[in-house]
Amino acid sequence: MKTxxxxxxxxxxxxxxxLTAEEFNEYVDRALDHLKSHTKIDGFRQGQVPRDLVExxxxxxxxxxxxxxxxxxxxxxxxxxENALEPIGRPEVQIKKIAKGNPFLFTVKISxxxxxxxxxxKEIASQVKAESISVDEKxxxxxxxxxxxxxxxxxxxxxxxEVKDFVEIEYSxxxxxxxxxxxxxxxxxxxxxxxxxxxxxxxxxxEDQKEFxxxxxxxxxxxxxxxGWDNAPNNPGEKESTFKxxxxxxxxxxxxxxxxxxxxxxxxxxxxxxLKSNLKEGITxxxxxxxKQKKQGEVLSNIAEKIKFxxxxxxxxLEKDRLLHDLKHQVTEQFKMPxxxxxxxxxKTEEEIKNNYKLDAExxxxxxxxxxxIGKAENVEVSKEEIEEEMNKFIKNYTKEEADKIDIDQLKExxxxxxxxEKVFQILETLSQNFLSR
Numbered sequence: 226m227k228t229x230x231x232x233x234x235x236x237x238x239x240x241x242x243x244l245t246a247e248e249f250n251e252y253v254d255r256a257l258d259h260l261k262s263h264t265k266i267d268g269f270r271q272g273q274v275p276r277d278l279v280e281x282x283x284x285x286x287x288x289x290x291x292x293x294x295x296x297x298x299x300x301x302x303x304x305x306x307e308n309a310l311e312p313i314g315r316p317e318v319q320i321k322k323i324a325k326g327n328p329f330l331f332t333v334k335i336s337x338x339x340x341x342x343x344x345x346x347k348e349i350a351s352q353v354k355a356e357s358i359s360v361d362e363k364x365x366x367x368x369x370x371x372x373x374x375x376x377x378x379x380x381x382x383x384x385x386x387e388v389k390d391f392v393e394i395e396y397s398x399x400x401x402x403x404x405x406x407x408x409x410x411x412x413x414x415x416x417x418x419x420x421x422x423x424x425x426x427x428x429x430x431x432e433d434q435k436e437f438x439x440x441x442x443x444x445x446x447x448x449x450x451x452x453g454w455d456n457a458p459n460n461p462g463e464k465e466s467t468f469k470x471x472x473x474x475x476x477x478x479x480x481x482x483x484x485x486x487x488x489x490x491x492x493x494x495x496x497x498x499x500l501k502s503n504l505k506e507g508i509t510x511x512x513x514x515x516x517k518q519k520k521q522g523e524v525l526s527n528i529a530e531k532i533k534f535x536x537x538x539x540x541x542x543l544e545k546d547r548l549l550h551d552l553k554h555q556v557t558e559q560f561k562m563p564x565x566x567x568x569x570x571x572x573k574t575e576e577e578i579k580n581n582y583k584l585d586a587e588x589x590x591x592x593x594x595x596x597x598x599i600g601k602a603e604n605v606e607v608s609k610e611e612i613e614e615e616m617n618k619f620i621k622n623y624t625k626e627e628a629d630k631i632d633i634d635q636l637k638e639x640x641x642x643x644x645x646x647e648k649v650f651q652i653l654e655t656l657s658q659n660f661l662s663r
Contacts (some may be wrong), residue, residue: 228304235538236339240309241321241332242300249296249329256291285325293323293331301333311338313539336539340599344531350653353527355520360508368504369483374492378479385428386475388414393473394426400466413480423466429472440465519648529595536590544586549579593642600649607644616642 227243244252257276260283269275280288297318305312313336321330363467386392392411401407411417413427425437481487488500556567568575599605616636620628 226300233334234535235336236535237334237336237538239332239334240301240304242297242304242330244300244329245295246327249292250326252292252296252299252329253288253325253584255295255629256288260291260293262605282592289323289325293320293329296329297331297333310335313337313537314543326361336537338594339534339537341532341534341594343595343598344528346528346653347656348427349527350524350656353520355516355523358509358512359517360512361506362510365501365504368508369501373483373487374479376481376487377491378481379476382475382477383430384475385430386426386472388427389478391476391478392426393476394470395473396468396470398468400467408473425468426470426472429470429475431472431474433472434470435472436467436469438465438467524650524653525592525595525613528599529591532591532595536587536594540590541583541586544590545579545582548582548586549575552578583634588656596646596649599653600645603646603649603652605648605652607648611644612637612640615644 226245226248231239231241233239255628261276264282266278266282269278278623280517283291301316301318304310317334319332319334321332323329323331348484384392390413391410392413393408395406395408397404397406410416413423417423418443419439421439425435425439427434481490485496488497492501494500494503552563556562556564560567564575568578571578585661616633617638619636625630
C-alpha cells in the first residue's frame with residue numbers, strides 16, 4: 226500500500242491511499258465471506274451459499290462498496306497508529322477509484338491535534354505571584370448581617386408600607402417589557418428601585434392600586450439591570466413614564482439580635498466569638514480559592530501567549546456548539562424563557578450568537594491543548610479510581626431522577642479533564658517554587 230500526506234491549514238491533513246489490485250482483492254474476499262454469512266437463498270442453509278451465487282445476488286456494486294469500506298477502515302486505522310496521530314472527529318473519505326481486479330484509491334481528510342511546543346513554562350509560572358489574603362472586620366460584619374437577615378421573621382401588617390418593610394408589588398408600564406405586568410419583592414428604602422418610584426408606593430396598603438409618573442434619571446446599564454429594565458425591548462432611557470402599581474402585600478421584618486444566643490441558635494457555635502471566627506475562616510478560604518483561580522488563569526494565559534499553532538477548526542466549532550448549548554440551558558432552565566423569545570429580545574440569530582463565541586472558544590481550546598501538553602511533559606496520569614471517586618461526589622448532589630438524566634460518558638470526560646488540569650496546576654505551583662529557590 227502506498228500513502229501520500231498533504232498538510233492543510235487549520236491542523237488538517239489529507240492522506241491519499243493506494244492499494245494494489247492484489248491487496249484490494251483480499252478485502253473483496255473478506256467482504257464476500259461477510260456477505261455470505263448473511264445471505265439467504267432457497268435450497269441452501271444460511272452461510273452455505275456458494276460464493277458465486279452470493280456475488281450474483283448482492284451485486285457487483287454492493288460487493289465493492291463492502292470491500293471498500295473494510296479497506297478504508299483497516300488502512301486508515303493502521304496509518305493513524307503507525308504515525309501516532311490524534312484525529313478529531315470522523316474522517317472525510319472520498320473514493321477515487323474502485324473496481325474489481327484494479328488498484329483501490331481513496332483519500333481521507335482529517336483534523337488532528339496540533340503539535341504544541343512548550344516554552345519554559347516553569348520560569349513563566351514562577352513569575353506570577355499570588356496576592357496576600359486578609360479579612361477585615363467589615364467583611365465579617367457583612368456576613369453576620371446576611372445571616373441575621375436570613376433568619377428574619379416576616380409578619381403581615383394592615384397598614385401603609387414604610388421604609389424597611391418587605392413589600393410585594395405588581396406593576397406595569399408601556400415603556401417596560403411592552404406593558405406586561407411584572408411582579409417583584411423587595412425591602413423598601415434599599416434603593417431596589419428609583420427613589421421617586423419607592424416614594425410613590427410609601428403608604429400603600431395590601432390590595433391598594435395607584436398610578437403615577439416617574440422620570441427616569443441618567444443611569445448606567447448596571448443600574449437599569451438591577452431594576453429589571455435593561456432587557457426591555459423599548460428601554461426607557463431618560464424620560465418620564467407612567468406606572469400602574471398594585472400592592473400585593475406589606476410585611477414587617479423583625480431581625481434577631483446578634484449576640485451569643487443568636488450564635489447558639491445556628492446549632493454549632495457556643496458564642497458570638499466562635500461564630501465570627503468561623504466566618505473569618507470561611508471568608509479566608511473563599512478568598513484563597515478565588516486568588517488560586519486567578520493565579521492559575523494568569524499562569525496559563527502567560528504560557529499560552531508564548532505558543533503559536535493552528536487551532537483545529539473542528540475543535541473550535543465543537544466548543545462554540547457547547548457554549549451555545551450552555552446558553553440555551555441557562556435561558557430555558559434559569560430564566561424560564563423559550564430560546565426563541567430570548568433571540569427576539571436580544572435581536573440576534575442563533576448563528577450570530579454562536580459566532581460571537583469564537584474568541585472565547587479559541588481561548589478555551591488553546592488553554593486545553595497547552596495544559597494537556599504540560600501534562601504529557603510531566604507524565605501526569607489520572608486513574609479510573611480517581612475519576613470514579615470524583616464522579617460519585619458530583620452525582621451525590623443530585624436526586625435519582627436528576628442523576629438518571631446525566632450523560633455519564635460526558636461526565637467522565639469532564640471529570641478526567643478537571644482532575645488532569647488540577648494536577649498540572651499543582652505541578653506548576655511546585656515547579657515555580659523550586660525554580661525560585663535555585
